[in-house]
Amino acid sequence: MKFTVQESDKKILRKFLVQKKFSNSQLSNLKNNDGMIFVNHKLRHFDFKLKTGDQMLIVMGEETPSDLIKPMEGQLDVVFEDKYFLVINKPPGIASLPAKARTSKTMANIVKYYLQQKGENGTIHLVTRLDRDTSGLMVFAKNSYAHSMLDQILHGDHFQKYYLAIVYGQVSPSEGKVDLPIGIDPDEFYKRVIDYEKGKQSQTLYRTVETFSDASMIKLKLLTGRTHQIRVHMKAIGHPIIGDFMYTKHAEPLINRQALHCTELKIVHPVTNETLDLTASLPQDMTDLCQKLRG
The missing domain is CATH 3.10.290 (Structural Genomics Hypothetical 15.5 Kd Protein In mrcA-pckA Intergenic Region; Chain A)
Structure with missing residues (x-):
């Protein structure tokens, strides 16, 4: 630096x-x-x-990479990279980080392999994560300093995250803000619910970008960063994400995962002050879903 x-x-x-x-x-x-x-x-x-x-x-002194994350070769779609951080476009169907005692390949394993092949430190600093079946932009810092600098701006105007989701029904009003507190589901700890007593403040801006006969594509901006925030907020306003079996209990024949994609990051680089506008186009399965919904 x-x-x-x-x-x-x-x-x-x-x-x-x-x-x-x-x-x-x-x-x-x-x-x-x-x-x-x-x-x-x-x-x-x-x-x-x-x-x-x-x-x-x-x-900086050499950081000792954790043995918990093994380097594993895999395909990596790099959207942005410098000596401070790396932004990749994650496909659906792969986790961000390994679970305890889990040996399956995750984005962290692939990124570690990628960095080590380049002769860089393989310590993994995950800045943003995505659910296994959510696709799109993810950020990894390359060292602890870059991680802490990014973490400080993560939920402010200098780090803006935008998603595209395809939801059931025509959303009305067509744009707005969902401001509902999110907490842990008392019956299923891995799920989240609207919880007015113990939940944390959670805010999501949304805007409809395309309307289908009984569905909508919406662009969303996260103002807070709660687990499953978009999925829970969309269900709460009566428009759950198509394919989100966890929150709908409904098997969807048109797509085999929740139709949710992190499409854009606007970041003011915390070290260089450069303004980055990074994008990842809609993946094929969501593009196909739109075509089917258009008839």
Whole structure:
């Protein structure tokens, strides 16, 4: 990571790093895991006094990859990549992370293999996850610093997530905001329900983009990030997602998974300040579903 010291920045090196959102564990990594800090090409320590205009290069110490996630070869659709993070387009039918005692291939396993083949650290830092049968854009950070920087903007204006869903019925009004608290289903812990007493505030914006005879395609923006948020909110307003057997208990012959896809991410890069607008087009099974619904 590179920084240029500004007039308003702290001038003691350690305080500068704290100001730049380095966590205690990351400072410890720099100090104890062979991390290096160069100021104007010279190796410096935490007590060094900086001057405005100094050029700084941070080389983090090696992170030890977890043995719980094994590298596994697999197809990876890379949408964006730099030295800080990786954005991929996940297909449906594959989990984001391995469950305990689970040896099946997940996106984390494939990403770890991909990074190691490139000679990069294979430590997995999952920033956003998707349900097994939800497709679309997922973000992995390449180190703990990038992870913490992304995590800090994850639910603000600098990190906006948009989904496309095909739902039962014609949604009325055609656009709006669902503001209903979501909690854990007391009968089935892996499911979520609207819970006015114990639920956490959950907000989803939606807008209809196409109407069919008895279905709608809607674009959704998450304002909060609850588990199964879109699936629960759509069911709550009477328009569950087509193919979402978990929340409808209805087998859908037209598609074999919930018709939900993370289609766009708008991210202000937390290190470079570049504005990224990343997209993933509708997958084939949802495209086919639209064609069938159009008749």
